[in-house]
Structure formats: C-alpha cells, structure tokens
Amino acid sequence: MSRSIEIATADGKIDGHIFVPADASNNRHPGVVLFTDIGGLRPCYHDKAQRIADAGYAVLMPNIYYRDQAGPVVPEGKSFRDSDVRPTLFEYAGHLTPGAQARDFEALLTSIDAEPEFAAGPVGVTGYCMTGAFALRMAAYHPDRVAAAAGFHAARLAAADDENSPVHIVDRIKARVFLGHADGDELMPPDQIGRLDAALAAAHVDFTTELFHGAGHGFTASDAPVYDKSADERHYKRLRTLFEETLSQ
Numbered sequence: 001m002s003r004s005i006e007i008a009t010a011d012g013k014i015d016g017h018i019f020v021p022a023d024a025s026n027n028r029h030p031g032v033v034l035f036t037d038i039g040g041l042r043p044c045y046h047d048k049a050q051r052i053a054d055a056g057y058a059v060l061m062p063n064i065y066y067r068d069q070a071g072p073v074v075p076e077g078k079s080f081r082d083s084d085v086r087p088t089l090f091e092y093a094g095h096l097t098p099g100a101q102a103r104d105f106e107a108l109l110t111s112i113d114a115e116p117e118f119a120a121g122p123v124g125v126t127g128y129c130m131t132g133a134f135a136l137r138m139a140a141y142h143p144d145r146v147a148a149a150a151g152f153h154a155a156r157l158a159a160a161d162d163e164n165s166p167v168h169i170v171d172r173i174k175a176r177v178f179l180g181h182a183d184g185d186e187l188m189p190p191d192q193i194g195r196l197d198a199a200l201a202a203a204h205v206d207f208t209t210e211l212f213h214g215a216g217h218g219f220t221a222s223d224a225p226v227y228d229k230s231a232d233e234r235h236y237k238r239l240r241t242l243f244e245e246t247l248s249q
Contacts, residue, residue: 035131122147
C-alpha cells in the first residue's frame with residue numbers, strides 16, 4: 001500500500017514513497033516521516049515503512065540522497081558494506097549538512113500538508129543509524145509540529161568534537177523522544193549516551209533511553225548480518241507506544 005511521490009525543493013526534487021495501512025480506506029492518517037539508514041532506499045526499508053503504516057499511520061519515506069541520485073543507491077545484489085559501495089554512500093552522506101537537512105524538513109512538512117493520505121496535526125519522525133540525528137534535528141527545528149521523535153542504533157548524537165552534533169540543540173525540542181541504542185555500539189558509546197541524556201534532562205525533554213542488550217549497530221535492518229529479530233520486534237513495540245501516545249487523534 002504505497003505510492004511514489006516527488007517533492008519540489010530548492011535543491012531539486014525529493015523522490016520518495018508514501019505508505020498507508022494495508023486495510024486503509026480513503027481516510028487520512030497521522031503522519032510519520034521515516035529516514036532510512038546510510039544505505040538509503042531499499043526493500044528492507046519499504047518493509048519497515050509498511051509495518052509502521054499498518055499500525056495506523058501515513059508514512060513518508062524520502063530518498064535522503066536525491067541531490068545525487070534518484071531511487072536506490074546501493075545496486076541490487078550489493079550491500080552498503082561492500083568496499084566498492086561505501087565510498088559513494090559516504091560521499092553522498094557528506095552532502096547532508098544540517099542546512100541541507102533543514103531545507104528538506106521544510107519540504108517534507110509542506111508535502112505532508114498537501115497530500116491526501118495525511119491528517120492535519122502533529123507528526124512523528126524516526127531515524128536509523130546516521131539519521132537518528134536527522135530525527136532529533138527535525139524535532140528541534142520544528143518544535144511546534146513534531147510531537148514524537150525516535151532514533152534506533154543512532155550514530156554520533158553527542159560527539160564531543162562535533163559542533164554540529166544534535167546534542168547542542170535538544171533544548172529546542174518539545175516532542176517526546178525515544179532512543180534505542182545498540183549495546184556496545186562504537187558509533188554511540190556510553191560517554192555519548194550519557195552526554196545526550198544529560199542534555200535532554202537539563203532541557204526538560206520528555207525522553208526515554210533504552211539500551212538493547214546484545215544488539216549490534218544496525219539491528220533493525222533485516223538485510224544486515226547484525227540483524228536481530230527480537231530486538232527489531234521490540235523496536236516496533238516502542239514506536240507503536242510512542243506514536244499512539246503522541247499522535248492519536
């Protein structure tokens with residue numbers, strides 16, 4: 001239950017997909033933005049978006065790399081872990097500066113307001129790996145619109161050497177936040193988890209941090225060797241609770 005969409009922006013056209021519940025009529029549904037991990041659009045994220053939509057939401061999943069390439073970036077049969085694919089992904093990811101993200105957030109929210117699948121009102125956002133930071137930024141940049149923000153196996157959310165880290169802007173967030181961290185994740189080690197938790201608490205953000213014991217970085221990606229079905233199911237449960245409590249009409 002999905003359709004393709006193109007969204008005009010100052011930087012080009014975002015190609016993406018809108019998903020609605022499989023048993024949906026023409027009713028509008030609360031909106032959720034889903035940002036893929038570094039691997040971009042691919043089947044496992046289509047499955048993820050549909051699974052979230054089936055809980056009663058209209059899900060907008062944009063191609064985060066539209067400035068460089070439309071559609072999937074990782075060739076069929078290849079993986080973002082392959083040495084001949086990773087350089088392209090890192091190059092494209094390097095173009096996604098906070099300023100570029102801000103322009104995309106504006107365009108995505110404008111599209112949600114215009115498309116027939118979406119109900120009026122607050123939206124939720126979830127990100128994975130590097131886009132856990134996108135979810136926090138979107139909540140910070142649009143505090144009166146984003147009611148729920150989640151990140152799973154997110155990376156570098158509170159790096160001490162990164163002035164663009166979202167830890168510096170969480171005081172703008174009004175959304176409820178859920179962060180599901182991978183146990184032993186080198187991209188989000190305990191010192192960063194502690195630094196981010198302290199910043200969220202100091203800003204009086206309503207947040208929950210959970211360590212997924214035994215789960216590795218990328219545990220929700222069904223096409224990854226580290227995929228953990230039990231942890232993935234837990235991630236869906238946490239999202240359902242978060243969205244039910246913040247986006248219910």
